Amino acid sequence: MSTHAENLKATTPPDDLSPITLLRFATAGSVDDGKSTLVGRLLHDSKSVLADHLEAVERASRGHGATRLDLALLTDGLRAEREQGITIDVAYRFFATARRRFILADTPGHVQYTRNMVTGASTAELTVILVDARKGVVEQTRRHAAIAALLRVRHVVLAVNKMDLVDYAEPVFAAIAEEFTTYAGELGVPEITAIPISALVGDNVVEPSSSMDWYGGPTVLEHLETVPVGHDPATGHARFPVQYVIRPGTAEHPDYRGYAGQIAVGTFRVGEAVTALPSGHTSTISGIDLLGTPVDVAWAPQSVTLLLEGDIDISRGDLLVPSKDAPATSRDIEATVCHVADTPLTVGQRVLLKHTTRTVTAIVKDIPSRLTLDDLSQRPSPGELVVNDIGQVRIRTAEPLAVDAYADSRRTGSFLLIDPADGTTLAAGMAG
Incomplete structure (x- = not known):
């Protein structure tokens, strides 16, 4: 999903963009495994919570009789979620550190809302799957691993949570990590990182844990900041789904006919021969408008208007592709x-x-x-x-x-x- 700010900056080829990268990731796990608490801990300890929001959560925590700040309330925004104590909707949160920007999807854990996990992970490059250290790998854990593999999520983090409730025992963590890694590996998940944490206390979420000196790997945030960002959408077989045909019919532009949409994959250039599918009609790109400004080249995921030579029948739902790389229908x-x-x-x-x-x-x-x-x-x-x-x-x-x-x-x-x-x-x- 492109943003207005990203499009404003997109006036040079992708290689010239800022080194500050964007990571989309999702959380998943069974009910009460602590997903919302983990997300709240990430936001709180990375100083990504506004003061007034934090004050509201403190008041809500006291209203529920909690003796400490209930970090789960930072993401459980729906009234029904707060009342039931479970996440129902996919909660999206945006935050940033000095090293990377993040779009986070906190997905429900209840089996009834597995469909929401599909939604949240569909655009994610990494999924954090939580497991309760007391329960180990359960059916919902396996289902979430299967969905992550199905959606081609390249990086999976196994966060073994509530380690404080098993006395931070290394054998407990090792057994769960081995079982999950074997299962996810058979599904075809290419990269699995296991991290022992306590979201409630804060162990290995943002700061390293002093209670698990046997663990020498990264914290959750450190891994999120350093994991390689996946495939560049600006490369690959170029695809442009037509969303809208623009015909302003003004005196200034009486013959203007543009095809608006978001580039799904790849790069398009002025002068390039393109084919409209499924009709098979061909033309040449005569111009590209980006936020009202003509450019010579555009790439995914920019939202642009393509101008074509000649007058061919193209409407919403057609797919414009380079003629030299047209796929079969x-x-x-x-x-x-x-x-x-x-x-x-x-x-x-x-x-x-x-x-x-x-x-x-x-x-x-x-x-x-x-x-x-x-x-x-x-x-x-x-x-x-x-x-x-x-x-x-x-x-x-x-x-x-x-x-x-x-x-x-x-x-x-x-x-x-x-x-x-x-x-x-x-x-x-x-x-x-």
């Missing part, structure tokens, strides 16, 4: 989906499929298998997927689409399945 999609609706997804079901800015009708042709979280086996031909299931699907669309492999592009390799009757999101899909 198809009406058949094979993908892995995480089912998020309360109603099941069944073979033969008619759905809407939303890919970038294009929405088409489709049918679920087959559900070949469903993932079993316990042993990572595939149950063949389940017939349906119910809420929180992860499975393989085959989909036939009414119109051809240019869907990339999710491994190549998280933006153009993903899609949503939607109930055409009421607009409910049924499943999040990853192609390839």
Whole structure:
């Protein structure tokens, strides 16, 4: 997601940008594992909480009868969350240190809200998965690891929390770390870092713990500040989903026709030959407008308006790609989906499929298998997927689409399945 400030600064190639990088990360874990407390501790100890916000949390803590500052209230903003003591919604927080800027998504832990974890982790480059040191790896831990692997989150931090309640015992941490690392490794998670913490006390969150001298690794914040930021969206197969056609029709610009949207992947340049998909019509970029200013080059994730030579039929939902690198279109999609609706997804079901800015009708042709979280086996031909299931699907669309492999592009390799009757999101899909 590009911001207004980022676009204002985006007047030179990506290599010339500030060395201060941005990391998007999400937290996940079971109920009462301490996710909101960890986030609150990160914000509090890194001096990222405004004074008036901190005073409000102090008052709320006293109102709940707490004897110390309840850091979970820094993120549990909904009244229902505060009353129940659990996170319901995805809480986004923005903070920065001298070394890096952060966008954090604190996701719910209850199995009922696993769908929210999919939302929070869909744009994350790192996921912090919390485990209660007293309980170890549970089913929800495995589910969150599977979702992180499915969403191609490159970096996973296992935060073994509440170490103060197991007397900071190294064997407890080591056993949990080994079990989780083995499981996540089998899922294909490329990088796993295990850190023993106590979010309530503050051990190894921002400052190193004096109670765990046997641990020599980084604190959570230190790891967040130094982990390599992932793939540069400005590189790769260039893709521009058309969001809106601009025809001002003013006396100053009577013939102006621009195609507005956000570059999903790659870089576009004036003079470059492009193809509109699915029609296959070709043209050449005659101009690029960035915040009303003409530029010669633009890259992901900038929001721009492309001007093309000639007058070809292009509308919302079309995909502009370099002609020399145009992908094939198809009406058949094979993908892995995480089912998020309360109603099941069944073979033969008619759905809407939303890919970038294009929405088409489709049918679920087959559900070949469903993932079993316990042993990572595939149950063949389940017939349906119910809420929180992860499975393989085959989909036939009414119109051809240019869907990339999710491994190549998280933006153009993903899609949503939607109930055409009421607009409910049924499943999040990853192609390839």
